[in-house]
Amino acid sequence: MAKAKTRYVCENCGYISASYLGRCPQCGTWNSLIEETIEPEQAASKPRVALSGEAIKPTLLTKVTTEKEVRVKTKNAELNRVLGGGIVPGSLVLIGGDPGIGKSTLLLQVSGYLAKNHGTVLYVSGEESASQIKMRAERLGVGDAGMYLYPETDMPSILAAVDELKPDYLIIDSVQTMNVPTMNSAVGSVAQIREVTAELMRLAKGKGVTTFIVGHVTKEGAIAGPKILEHMVDTVLYFEGDTDHTYRILRAVKNRFGNTNEIGIFEMRRDGLREVANPSEIFLEERLSGATGSAVVVSMEGTRPILVEIQALLTPTVYGNAKRTSSGLDHNKVSLIMAVLEKRANLLLQNQDAYLKATGGVKLDEPAIDLAIAVAIASSYRDTEIPAADCFVGEIGLTGEVRRVSRIEDRVKEAAKLGFERIYVPKNNLQGWKNESDIQVIGVTSVAEAMHRVFGTKKTK
Known part of the structure; x- marks a missing residue:
């Protein structure tokens, strides 16, 4: 009879070692290896069964329906x-x-709607009792939904x-609280x-049961557990935001059935989450008129x-090295654009501390935001206001050129819909399409030309 074996697994990254190590060789985390016992297989594993109940067999691609x-x-x-x-x-979604x-809150609201209109829902919670879930459901207005509540952590009982x-839908809240009794490891461990x-x-x-899984995150913001967790599921959604503010952003980082980097905007209220149909108005509603260092960008999120x-x-630096701080923007992108402005637009920024922020708690990382960042920096440096009806789109290269961006028609239409009068875009994007909106589209070829048109400065070579 085979004997049980012992191994050590890193709780952070899933690294497996035959002996105990104080520091994980793969992720460098200290004291993260825990002992696990591997029991010998007692029975042969069963093959996957199709929805029809038949065992799945190899099939020619041409014969797959x-x-x-x-x-x-x-x-x-x-x-x-x-x-x-x-x-x-039949999809597996991780939130x-x-x-x-x-x-x-989001999953309970969705469960209430699905139970009323689209089938049976089984809500499994390893963190709350049935009465606690019922109280929250009544507060959210879904207390009369015909869904089943099951406060349980034992996987065989859940199955x-x-x-x-x-059920047609299964909610697991959360995966870190579930337990497989046959595995000799702690609840929430990598193996579990x-x-x-x-x-x-x-x-x-x-069995075609659509399953939603709630996942806890580490202090670094990644989902706790092995990375294979995200590889196994069909869709990975991240809920972002600040608990001190009411707005939340739901972002798709993996989706086998749709676009990644798609976002949804929600507002947290006492009666639950409410969708925000037009997030652009929220991001711009508190913009001060006459303020310097403010520029509006039309960014594509999915x-x-x-x-x-x-x-x-921008403020004069007190120390020898200027400080660069950003929130919602990539720090390296900010440093790169400031270097281009100093070299190609004759702005002396090496003795200026720079603080940049994307308002509303949103994170922007696409190339088309470069031009707006550059104009906002120049506006603060020159202490000159940018017209409130102007917005900017364009990628900036190291030689100072403004490069074309994708989906320029959709960006222009969105800016026109919100009442902007002018939009600065890469000149190469003007080829091959006709502007049918009331907004004035201004094409620029370089960052120096953009500064000249916005602030009236002289062009540099």
């Missing part, structure tokens, strides 16, 4: 957008985020409940999370254009 993709629309249009148009039946950000109820997710994947793909205010503040 496909069905028309059917998506289930929820009441929440923002969630539908992030998922790629709705919920795909991660900081504590108190609204993950359970037995699924076999008995045969990996095995629980594998069981849920077999359930979703074998398939949606949104207008965000970029703010810059």
Whole structure:
């Protein structure tokens, strides 16, 4: 009879070692290796079973039949957008985020709607009792939904409940609290999370049960557990935002059925999360008139254009080395653009401390925001106001050229819809399309030309 073996697994990255190590060789974390016992296999593993109940066998690609993709629309249009148009039946969706950000609230609201309109929902919670969930459901207005509550952490009991109820949707809150008794490791360990997710994947793909999983995050912001957790699921959604503010951003970082980097904007209220239909108005509603160092960019987040205010503040440095600080913007991008402005636009920035921010708590990382960053920096440096009706789109190269960006038509239409009068775009983007909006489109070829048109400065070679 085979003997049980002992190994040590890193709780942070999943690295496996035959002996105990104080520091993980893969991720460098101290005291993260925990002991696990591997029991010998008692029975042969079962093959995956198709929805028809038959065991899956190798099939020629030409003989594989496909069905028309059917998506289930929820009441929440923002969630539908992030998922790629709705919920795909039989999919496995992981939602991660900081504590108190609204993950359970969102799923409870969605569960209430699905239970009323699209089938049976089994809500499994390892963190709350049934009475606690009921109280929260009544506060959110879904207390009369016909969904099943099951406060349980034992995976065999959960799978037995699924076999008995045969739900269309399964909610697991959260995966770090679930437990497989046959594994001799602590709840929330790498091995437990990996095995629980594998069981849920077999359930979703074998029986067609659409499954939503709530995942806790580490202090660095990554989902706790092994990285394979994110590889196994179909869709990974991150809930972002500050618990001190009401707005939340749901971002798709992986989606097998739709666009990645798609975002949905929500507002947290006492009665739950409410979708924000026009986030651009929220990002711009508190913009001060006559303020310097403020420029508006039309950024693409997935398939949606949104207008965000970029703010810059430059002050003379007190120390020898100038300081560069950014919030919501990449620090390296800010340093690069400031170097280009100093070299190509004759702005002496090496003795200036620079503080930049993308307002509204949104994070911008696409190339098209470069021109707005440059104009905001120049506005603060010259202490000159940018016209409130102007917005900017364009990527800046190291030689000072303004390079073309994607989906310029959608950006221009969004700016015109919100009442902007002028938009500065790369000149090469003007080829091949006709502006049918009331907004004036100004093409620029270099950052020096953009500064000349906005501030009336002389062009540099």
